[in-house]
Amino acid sequence: MLEPMAVILKFAFLAVLYLFLIWMARSALKDLGRAVGGRAGPGTSPGSDYDQATGMQAAVSGLATSPAQAPPRLRVVSAPGLRSGDAYDLSEGATLGRGDEADIRLQDAFASSRHARLVPQGDVIVLEDLGSTNGTRFNGEVLAGPQPLHAGDAIQIGDSEFRFER
């Protein structure tokens, strides 16, 4: 038994389905075009091919707060477990430490689990020790209180050395 009404409904079902799909696919394609042109990846660790190829960024990243200024970064001078020359984006701040919750994880016996943090305050990044056991050294001196950072400043935690850049 073939009801003409049922056949019409079946084709109506298929037609609505395909119109829906075409609309979805069109929007998806439009989106794709936008993404290719507009993807601004603040290169967090330049030179590492696995970052660029899959669009992955290093442990901490985010879009630069102001495009006119280079994003603030923390470059690894030398640190056990981290590759020298890698840089972490600090636009959204970061915590340093040995523990799981730290954004930049140090494999350093002298580091506390939550050792220090870098907090963006307006246009500057402030370095703050989080009551660590062995302290944080800022440009060679033990850090006493919160310290705004300038390009080129050196941060030392245990055996790990970093340089602030922007």
Add this chain to the structure above:
Amino acid sequence: MSARNRELLALIPASLLVSFGFAAIFIERAAELSNVSLSYGAMFLALCLTGHVVLRFLLPHADPYLFPLAAVLVCFGLVVIYRLNPDKALIQARWFVIALALFTATIFFLRQDFRVLERYRYTIAVAGLLLLAAPRLPFIGQQVNGAYLGVKVGPISFQPAEFSKIAIVIFLAAYLRDNRQVLVQGAKRFLGLTIPPLKQFGPLLVIWGLAMLMLIFIRDLGSSLMFFGGFLALLYVATNRFSFVVAGMTAFFAGSWLIATNVSHVRERLTIWRDPFAPDVVQGAGYQLAQSLFAQADGGLFGKGFAQALLGTPKQSILPTPDTDFIYAVIVNELGLVGACALLLVYLLFVERGLRIAMLGQDSFSKLLATGLTAVFALQVFVIVGGVIKLIPLTGVTLPFVSYGGSSIVANFVLLALLLLVSDRARRTAVGMTP
């Protein structure tokens, strides 16, 4: 048009589909068109609108296409299940409501920052593994067709693998976020292949071992392919080393070949897959698959129409388990090649949106989580559709959002919620608002 308005508009075709589908079935059943089908459509629209309102308030920047795509898939499921068994459709509709509730709950609790999940990675991993192992436990475990996939507690039975796939993806994303650089950096290169140091490769070997153990314990090739494939996809995205994928696939196939030749249940599946029409197979173990292939061929280009598939005589069922494993075969029979392609296109677009979210993600965990969830979703569709069309040995996973079954639809809505959470965060930062 804003993202949320686009989403709202896209829900209208989904509800239209429900109305048309139910109307066609009513005509076949009672030879009269009542306005009940429209009220089914309206009810469906109302449910979808609830989900939409939740997104509008809690995740205003989330991807606007994922939810309507899922709604279309659910609509496919409800129409076909109603056609097979009206009572089951009612139960499935109830599960849809529960799924939406859990979807809302997931979004509500994780709306601030879903990355808290990262902190509980080991708890989540243990929970996922326990869920996987649960069907083998005494008293609550259930064996269905030789595979251990179900758990029965009192009147409620569910498939824990559906939930553990989400748990394991969360764990792997968190784990690889920490270790991906180490995996590549300490590696030695040998004959053009990257060989990571044993210390870091250890956990990967453990996961391979777990996939193999799963194969032995649950006796389900499809689920272990789904889990292991998802893991390899994540590993590839995290390290960009294709050699890992090649090595992983080789190890998986070698291992599963060994197991397949030794575990009778898996071996039987392989025999059916090789030739379901062999004289000694087609009347016994291969009957299901052979009938499913006949049903799909019978559908032709445009299908036989709703409620036209011959599923069985009162004496003998021709197509067994039409509402779960073989629901795809029923859809092909009733809507034809054109309808089946449309269904697969819906899945394709869903996966495209998922990978797109991963590309937009701002941090490694978001990227890995979105990739992993999308990969297991895509692999699940591949495993069941591939099984039904005899591309790979058939195994009993569900067709996401479509198959009858509470745990499947609930788990997939949680998966959808997580994808939308990642999407909302990524697009919010891209738009330039404070995160």
